Amino acid sequence: MTVESIFDELVAEYPVWWIDALGEHNHVGGVEATRWLMARARLRPGAPVLDAGAFVGATARLLAAEAGVRAVATDVNGDFLAAGRAMEHGALVEWVVAANQRLPFADASFESVWCLDSALAPKEFTRVAKAGATLCLCCEVPVDGRGGTESFLEEWEALGWRLLAHRSVSFEATEAWRKAEHLLVRYRPRFEERYGKRGYTFALDTLADLVRAYEFGERGHALLVLEKVRG
Ligand SMILES: C[S@@+](CC[C@H](N)C(=O)[O-])C[C@H]1O[C@@H](n2cnc3c(N)ncnc32)[C@H](O)[C@@H]1O
Numbered sequence: 001m002t003v004e005s006i007f008d009e010l011v012a013e014y015p016v017w018w019i020d021a022l023g024e025h026n027h028v029g030g031v032e033a034t035r036w037l038m039a040r041a042r043l044r045p046g047a048p049v050l051d052a053g054a055f056v057g058a059t060a061r062l063l064a065a066e067a068g069v070r071a072v073a074t075d076v077n078g079d080f081l082a083a084g085r086a087m088e089h090g091a092l093v094e095w096v097v098a099a100n101q102r103l104p105f106a107d108a109s110f111e112s113v114w115c116l117d118s119a120l121a122p123k124e125f126t127r128v129a130k131a132g133a134t135l136c137l138c139c140e141v142p143v144d145g146r147g148g149t150e151s152f153l154e155e156w157e158a159l160g161w162r163l164l165a166h167r168s169v170s171f172e173a174t175e176a177w178r179k180a181e182h183l184l185v186r187y188r189p190r191f192e193e194r195y196g197k198r199g200y201t202f203a204l205d206t207l208a209d210l211v212r213a214y215e216f217g218e219r220g221h222a223l224l225v226l227e228k229v230r231g
Contacts, residue, residue, distance in 0.1 A: 006083050006086050006087055007024060007056065007083065007087065009083075010056070010079065010080070010083045013079070014079075015194035015195050015199070016195075016203075017180055017184065017195075017203040017206070020180075020183070020191075020194075021176065021179065021180035021183060022176065022180075024056060024058045025058045025059070026055045026056075026058070026116075026117065027116040027117035027138045028117060028169050028172050028176055029138065029169045029172045029223065033116075033138055033169060033172070033223055034058075034059050034062060034116070036167060036223055037114070037136040037138070037223055037225060038062075038063065038066075038067065038136075040134075040164060040165045040225045041112050041114075041134045041136050041225060042112070042134050042227075043067040043069050043111075043112055043134075044069070044111065045067065045068035045069065046068065046069070046070060047069045047070065047111040047112060048069070048070045048072065048109060048110050048111055049069040049070065049071050049110060049111065049112040049113075049114065050071075050072050050074065050103075050105070050109075050110045050112070050113045050114065051063070051073045051074070051093075051114045052074050052100045052103070052113065052114065052118060052121070052125065053075055053100055053115055053116070053117075053118020053119055054073035054074060054075050054084065055077075055080050055084070055118075056080050056083050056084035056087060057071075057075075057081065057084035057085075057087075057093055057095065058084075059073075059114055060072070060073035060084075060093045060114075061073075061084065061087065061088060061090060061092065062089075063114075064093050065088075065089040065092060069111075070094075071092065071093045071094070072093070072094045072095075072096060072105075072110075073093050073094070073095050073096070074095075074096045074097070074098040074100070074103065075097065075098075076097065076098070076099050077097075078097045081095040081096075081097060082095075099119075099121075100115065100118060100119045100120070100121040100125075101119070101121045101124055102124065103121075103124055103127075103128050105128045106128075107127055107128065108128070108129065108130040108131070109128050109130070110128050110129055110130060111130055111132075111133050111134070112133055112134045112135070112136065113125045113133060113135050113136070114135075114136045114137075115136075115137055115138075115139070116136075116138040116139075117138050117139065120137070120139060122155060122159055123159065126159045126160060126161070126228070126231060129228045130228070131228055131229075131230070132227065132228060132229075133227070134225055134227055134228075135156075135161060135224075135225070135226040135227075135228065136223075136224070136225050137222075137223070137224045137225075137226075138169070138221070138222075138224075139221070139222065139224070140219060140220065140221055141220050141221065141222045142220070143170070143217055143218065143219065143220035144218075148220070149166070149220075156226055159231060160228055160229060160230040160231025161226040161227065161228055161229070162227050162229045163224065163225075163226055164227050165223075165224070165225040166222060166223070166224050166225075167222065167223045168220065168221070169221045169222060169223055170214060170217075170219075170221050173214055173220075173221035174211065174214040174215060177207055177210040177211045177214060178211055180207050181204065181207040181208060181211055184200070184203060184204050184207065185204070188200070191203070
């Protein structure tokens with residue numbers, strides 16, 4: 001089976017808009033965002049690196065193949081990991097079913113922890129990161145009047161992290177949600193059949209809410225690289 005057909009089969013089995021709209025590199029900014037983080041993550045060949053909430057581990061496979069790290073990909077869904085294992089460079093990665101909030105690794109196991117548009121688990125990520133480790137995030141950040149990104153960073157700083165690099169991808173996120181909404185509207189019969197009528201309406205409502213919230217500046221997205229300086 002080709003790499004494309006492995007992914008296509010997974011897509012057919014899991015009719016959800018974020019797989020359809022974002023594809024293999026399933027986060028805002030796609031592989032370009034991954035490369036931006038990679039250039040700042042201080043990766044050393046052979047270093048143990050965690051890709052938490054990895055989906056098909058596109059990031060873990062890229063980091064293993066191009067930076068030579070010892071990548072571990074985790075996700076709550078074993079089907080996603082099984083597909084990732086069969087995809088390009090899948091053999092370079094260790095695949096482990098686990099929730100981000102309860103990772104089956106010893107304290108200080110990783111030199112770099114990645115979580116791209118999956119569930120953030122600040123305490124658990126801190127526990128499994130070595131001193132001096134980097135943490136690479138692609139995630140929603142607050143953009144409210146109570147401090148916005150600064151208040152988000154304070155939480156991480158309290159756990160012993162310091163900011164190394166930050167890039168807003170709110171514009172890219174808005175574009176991604178707009179494109180996804182457009183895709184669903186344009187090919188309505190196809191997606192209605194795939195998601196079911198209720199599932200389709202729910203996906204469209206979710207996307208319309210996202211587009212509105214991002215257009216009004218009520219929600220934002222960022223790439224962040226942090227360094228563990230203590231704890
Ligand atoms: C939007 S996808 C992002 C996938 C991947 N990080 C990427 O950038 O391609 C979110 C993934 O997080 C996984 N996920 C959601 N909640 C999780 C949790 N609590 N622990 C581990 N994985 C989780 C989902 O199964 C899904 O594969």
